[in-house]
Amino acid sequence: MLTKRLPPLQSFLVLVSRHASHLARQQYDVxxxxxxxxxxxxxxxxxxxGAETLLVTQKINTIGALSCNPSLGGVGKGxxxxxxxxxxxxxxxxxxxxxIHFSILxxxxxxxxxxxxxxxxxxxxxxxxxxxLLSTPRxxxxxxxxxxxxVSEPNAEEPGKHRVTGIRLANGSNNISAHSVVLxxxxxxxxxxxxxxxxxxxxRIGDAPSSAGLSNTLRERLGLRTGRLRTGTPPRIVKNSxxxxxxxxxxxxxxxxxxxxxxxxxxxxxxxxxxxxLTYTTLGVERVVKESLHLNCHIQQDTKGPRYCPSIESxxxxxxxxEHQVWLEPEGLTSDLLYPQGLSMTMPxxxxxxxxxxxxxxxxxxxxxxxxxxxxxxxxxxxxxxALQVKSTQGxxxxxxxxxxxxxxxxxxxxxxAGVNAARLALSLPTLSLSRTESYIGVLVDDLxxxxxxxxxxxxxxxxxxxxxxxxxxxxxxxxxxGFEEVGCVSSFRYQxxxxxxxxxxxxxxxxxxxTLSTPKWRKKxxxxxxxxxxSTVLTGTDLLQxxxxxxxxxxxxxxxxxxxxxxxxxxLKIEAVYRPHCDMQKKEIERIQKEENMSLPxxxxxxxxxxSLSQEVREILDRVRPSTLGAATRLQGITPAAIVHLLNYVxxxxxxxxxxxRSKPVQKQETEEELCARNASLPQ
Numbered sequence: 001m002l003t004k005r006l007p008p009l010q011s012f013l014v015l016v017s018r019h020a021s022h023l024a025r026q027q028y029d030v031x032x033x034x035x036x037x038x039x040x041x042x043x044x045x046x047x048x049x050g051a052e053t054l055l056v057t058q059k060i061n062t063i064g065a066l067s068c069n070p071s072l073g074g075v076g077k078g079x080x081x082x083x084x085x086x087x088x089x090x091x092x093x094x095x096x097x098x099x100i101h102f103s104i105l106x107x108x109x110x111x112x113x114x115x116x117x118x119x120x121x122x123x124x125x126x127x128x129x130x131x132x133l134l135s136t137p138r139x140x141x142x143x144x145x146x147x148x149x150x151v152s153e154p155n156a157e158e159p160g161k162h163r164v165t166g167i168r169l170a171n172g173s174n175n176i177s178a179h180s181v182v183l184x185x186x187x188x189x190x191x192x193x194x195x196x197x198x199x200x201x202x203x204r205i206g207d208a209p210s211s212a213g214l215s216n217t218l219r220e221r222l223g224l225r226t227g228r229l230r231t232g233t234p235p236r237i238v239k240n241s242x243x244x245x246x247x248x249x250x251x252x253x254x255x256x257x258x259x260x261x262x263x264x265x266x267x268x269x270x271x272x273x274x275x276x277x278l279t280y281t282t283l284g285v286e287r288v289v290k291e292s293l294h295l296n297c298h299i300q301q302d303t304k305g306p307r308y309c310p311s312i313e314s315x316x317x318x319x320x321x322x323e324h325q326v327w328l329e330p331e332g333l334t335s336d337l338l339y340p341q342g343l344s345m346t347m348p349x350x351x352x353x354x355x356x357x358x359x360x361x362x363x364x365x366x367x368x369x370x371x372x373x374x375x376x377x378x379x380x381x382x383x384x385x386x387a388l389q390v391k392s393t394q395g396x397x398x399x400x401x402x403x404x405x406x407x408x409x410x411x412x413x414x415x416x417x418a419g420v421n422a423a424r425l426a427l428s429l430p431t432l433s434l435s436r437t438e439s440y441i442g443v444l445v446d447d448l449x450x451x452x453x454x455x456x457x458x459x460x461x462x463x464x465x466x467x468x469x470x471x472x473x474x475x476x477x478x479x480x481x482x483g484f485e486e487v488g489c490v491s492s493f494r495y496q497x498x499x500x501x502x503x504x505x506x507x508x509x510x511x512x513x514x515x516t517l518s519t520p521k522w523r524k525k526x527x528x529x530x531x532x533x534x535x536s537t538v539l540t541g542t543d544l545l546q547x548x549x550x551x552x553x554x555x556x557x558x559x560x561x562x563x564x565x566x567x568x569x570x571x572x573l574k575i576e577a578v579y580r581p582h583c584d585m586q587k588k589e590i591e592r593i594q595k596e597e598n599m600s601l602p603x604x605x606x607x608x609x610x611x612x613s614l615s616q617e618v619r620e621i622l623d624r625v626r627p628s629t630l631g632a633a634t635r636l637q638g639i640t641p642a643a644i645v646h647l648l649n650y651v652x653x654x655x656x657x658x659x660x661x662x663r664s665k666p667v668q669k670q671e672t673e674e675e676l677c678a679r680n681a682s683l684p685q
Contacts, residue, residue: 025052026174026175026176026177027166027176027177027178028051028052028053028054028140028176028177028178029046029051029052029053029178029179029180029423029426029427030043030046030051030052030053030054030178030179030180030181030182030419030422030423030426031053031054031055031056031166031167031176031178031180031181031182032046032053032054032055032056032181032182032184032419032422033056033146033167033181033182033183033184033185033210033214034056034057034183034184034185034186034188034400035055035057035058035059035060035062035063035064035141036065036067036184036186036400036411037091037400037408037409037411037412037415038184038186038399038400038401038411038412038414038415038418039055039057039182039184039399039400039415040055040063040064040090040129040133040412040415041084041089041090041091041411041412041413041415041416041419042182042184042397042399042415042416042418042419042422043055043133043136043139043141043182043419044089044090044132044133044136044139044416044419045087045088045089045415045416045417045419045420045423045489046139046180046182046419046420046422046423046426047136047137047138047139047423048088048136048488048489048490048491049419049420049423049424049427049487049488049489050138050423050427050488051138051180051422051423051426051427052138053138053139053140053419053423054139054140054141054142054176054178055133055139055140055141055142056142056143056144056146056167056169057141057142057143057144058143058144058145058188058207058208059143059207060130060134060141060143061130062126062207063126063129063130063133063141064094064125064126064127064128064129064130064133065122065126065204066120066122066125066126066408067186067187067204067233068231068233069329069339069341070119070120070121070122070125070329070330070331070332070339071117071118071119071120071329071341072091072095072099072117072118072120072259072408072409073095073115073116073117073118073259073409074105074115074117074409075105075106075113075114075115075460075461076115076440076458076459076460076461076462076463077115077117077407077408077409077410077458077459078105078114078115078116078117078259078409078472079115079440079459079461079464079470079471079472079475080409080410080412080413080440080441080444080459081095081116081259081409081412082116082259082261082472082475083413083439083440083441083475083478083479084409084412084413084416084441085259085260085261085262085475086261086475086476086478086479086480086483086498087416087420087479087480087483087487087489087490088480088483088489088490088491088494089412089416090128090129090132090133090412091259091408091409091412092258092259092260092261093128093132093259093260093262093263094125094128094129094132095118095120095125095259095260096118096258096259096260096263096266096267097124097125097128097266097267098120098121098122098124098125098128098267099118099119099120099121099256099266099267099268100118100119100120100121100268100272100273100274100330100332100333101118101119101252101273101274101275101276101329101330102116102117102118102252102253102256102257102266102268102273103117103118103252103253104116104117104253104257105117110468110578110579111471111472111473111575111578111579112461112467112468112470112471112579113461113467114472115461115472116257116259116472118256118259118266119252119274119276119329119330120332121331121332121333121334121335122331122332122335123332123335124267124332124333144169144170144171144173145169145170145171145208145210146167146168146169146170146210146214147167147168147169147170147213147214148167148168148213148214148217149164149166149167149168149181149214149217149218149221149396150164150165150166150167150168150175150177151163151164151165151217151221151222151393151396152164152165161392161393161394162221162222162392162393162394162396163393163394163395164178164180164181164393164394164395164396165177165178165395166178166181167181178395178426179395179425179426180395180396180397180422180423180425180426181395181396181397181422182397182398182399182415182418182419182422183214183396183397183398183399183402184398184399184400184402184411184415184418185203185210185214185400185401185402186203186376186400186401186402186411187203187204187231187374187376187401188203188204188207188208188209188210188376189203189209189210189214189215189376189377189378189402190209190210190212190215190376190377191203191204191209191210191374191375191376192209192374192375192376193205193372193373193374194297194298194346194372194373194374194375195298195346195347195348195349195370195371195372195373196295196296196297196346196347196348196349196351197295197296197297197348199297202374203374203376204374205369205372209376215377218379222390222392222393222396223392224379224380224383224390224392225379225380225383226377226378226379226380227377227378227380227404228375228376228377228378229375229376229378229401229404229455229456230298230373230374230375230376231309231344231373231374231406231456232298232311232344232345232346232371232372232373232374233344233371233372233374234312234339234340234341234342234343234344234345234371235340235343235345235349235352235356235367235368235369235370235371236331236337236338236339236367236368236369237328237337237338237339237340237356237362237365237366237367237368238336238337238338238365238366238367238368239330239335239336239337239338240336241364241365241366242328242338242361242362242365243360243361243362243363243364244277244328244361245361246279246360246361246363247277247278247279247328247360247361248277248278248279249275249276249277250275250276250277250278250327251273251275252270252273252274252275252276254270255270256268256270256273261475261476261480261494261497261498261501262494262497268333272333274330274333276327276328276329276330277327277328277361278325278326278327278328279325279326279328279359279360279361279362280323280324280325280326280359281312281316281323281324281326281342281358281359282323282358282359282360283321284358285312285316285324285355285358285359286316286320286321287358288351288354288355288358289312289313289316289317289347289355290316292347292348292351293313295347295348295351296313296346296347296348298346298373298375299311299313299314299317299346299373307455307456307458309344309406309458310344311344311345311346311373312324312342312343312344312345312355313345313346313347315342324342325342326340326341326342326343326359327340327341327342328340328341328361329341337368340356340362343355343356343371344371345371346371346372346373349367349370352367352370352371353365353367376401377402378401378402378403378404378453379398379402379403379404380404380452380453381398381403381404381448381449381452381453382448382449382450382451382452384398384403384448384449385431385433385449386433386434386445386446386449387417387418387421387425387431387432387433388403388414388417388418388421388445388449389418389421389422389425389431394425395422395425395426397418397419397421397422398418399411399414399415399417399418399419400414400415401456403448403453403457404448404452404453404456404457405444405448405453405456405457405458406456406457406458407458407459409459410444410457410458410459413440413441413444414444414445414448416441416489417434417441417445420432420487420488420489424488429488432486432487433445436464436465436466436640436641437465437466437469437590437641438470438478438479439470439475439478439479440459440464440470443459443463443464443470444457444459444463447463450638451638465640465641465642466586466590466641468579468582468583468586469579469582469583469586469587471575471579473571473572473575473576474572474575474576476498476501477498477501477502477505480494480495480498481495481498481499481502483495484498501569504566504568504569505569505572505573505576507566508563508565508566508569508573509542509573509576509577511541511562511563511566512540512541512542512545512555512563512573512577513540513541513542514540514541514562515540515541515544515555515559515562515563516538516539516540517538517539518537518538518539519531519532519537519538519539522539522544525558526544526550526554526558528549529544529547529549529550529554530547530549531547541555541559541563542577542580545573545574545577545578546577546578546581551570551574552566552567552569552570552571552573552574553567553570556570589641589645590641592645592648593630593634593641593644593645593648596630596648597629597630597631597634598629598630598631599629599630599648599651600628600629601626601627601628601629601630601632601633601647601651602651603626603628605622605626607619607622607623608623610650612646612647612649612650613642613646614643614646614647615643617638618638618639618640618643621636621638621639622636622639622647630644630647630648630651633647
């Protein structure tokens, strides 16, 4: 099932025209500023919750544009896409519609850290997002630039706390009122573009930055701490100028795996998917970088850039003498352009051409659009609540790169959650937060608001302490039911599908658990499976699925009468069986933490010498604050649930050791008063 059907082109253009020119009212429940990945998810989520929503964007035809790389997902990022989809967001279904090369990254490791990823057709992705937004009930989209936030002064009831009341557009129209405003300005907040020694205002090539008045409101009127970050994009290369025979071909997965839980297949047929190609930089690339540094003002800045997606200049300077990977990725089924992943650069265009021609497959390559760098303002995210609302300004929410993150997926996740809470606040409902024990979105938000950023933040599976529970395959079971019953952002159709999946999986697991045989009998049923030769034990079907070379399909063919009805969920059942013991253990750890909140922590504890797995940052925080109880430690900024588990285990182990030591000491008999007097009388005077 692929649920999205795009409207005919003529109807779609009429829809765009109506939204661009028509502002139906001057007051909304929620206003979303910015039409990037954060803004589109925020606007759609707010409307799904039930709020009358206005999305303000500079150009409707750039809504859903893939400003940098034409891909979605990856390790950690794919988990975010699955969770956004589980909460009825847009990007997962859009990725299934526009995908042209699907693959699961990290397959050599366990399914908990697999990374669903897809190369996208830029045009198809943009068309899907625009069609979805422009047909969403309770959502109006208009073109415009926001000149200023409208903010009321603090009152006696809430001293020092402002309240957002709406926006003022730059075109001189009347003020537009709202109960909540979500800012998703991306790289457009005081954005500057860099190419060689040329600098110009902008958040993306061809688009102006957001109004300076917006930045001034945040800094001067609201007193928010801001910083400066940078990013960049590579040149786009003409496909027919590349010699692919000198690169290594990487085909897609033979069976594409959809992002969305509502889809059983992707729009692009398996045989129509396009390959990617891998090549490497050379010493010639390093030479060109070093020779042109004096012509590159962006790289000379001390503004922080993305650590995990650096420019080729940064790579060469940080790791001289090495070869660096370059992925040649298609930009669409009918596009004649390639995206060279790993070649982000900001040198002059003529130098860019010299550089790419030092790479063997690109020795005759032609550049269609040069690469460039962007610098932009961000707001220090520690000033936000877990609902992504500015603590000092009621009704003002921030999402995306304005919070110091990088990547479409991180932006989409924040946008959805900010949109949900902006709508709930506007509708007089309590705002909500997601725990890092239940979602990667919770990990992302908690990292931002509790730790802040010093460089663009990117999601990895290693950031999630309970990643064996937070798998891509079970995001619907973790979040869809909650999204419908508690949050209010999930449709009844998706909810009913999630309930069906949950009930079917429970029935299947019960059927597997009911299959009980001794080890010898299992060996007769499955002679090709290597089982322990130890003494005979009774194993269930769930136990058998934990063997690496046992699949659900094998069990279903052996016991068709009880397992064949569940073939649809064979892989999910295999993953569930493998991880269930680990998940049960993690659940017990979480319950232990909640139960032991009042456990005392010794005030003389030397956190730096503890023989437990704690990061240096965590040790420094604990040593500085010295929390009196385990519960107090859980509420410290920067202390992760994993660190709390290690503390809990350490204190329990220490207490047990002290009790054993106390019991092993001989107990001295207490003297009576008469015995004491007699002993004293016998002493020499």
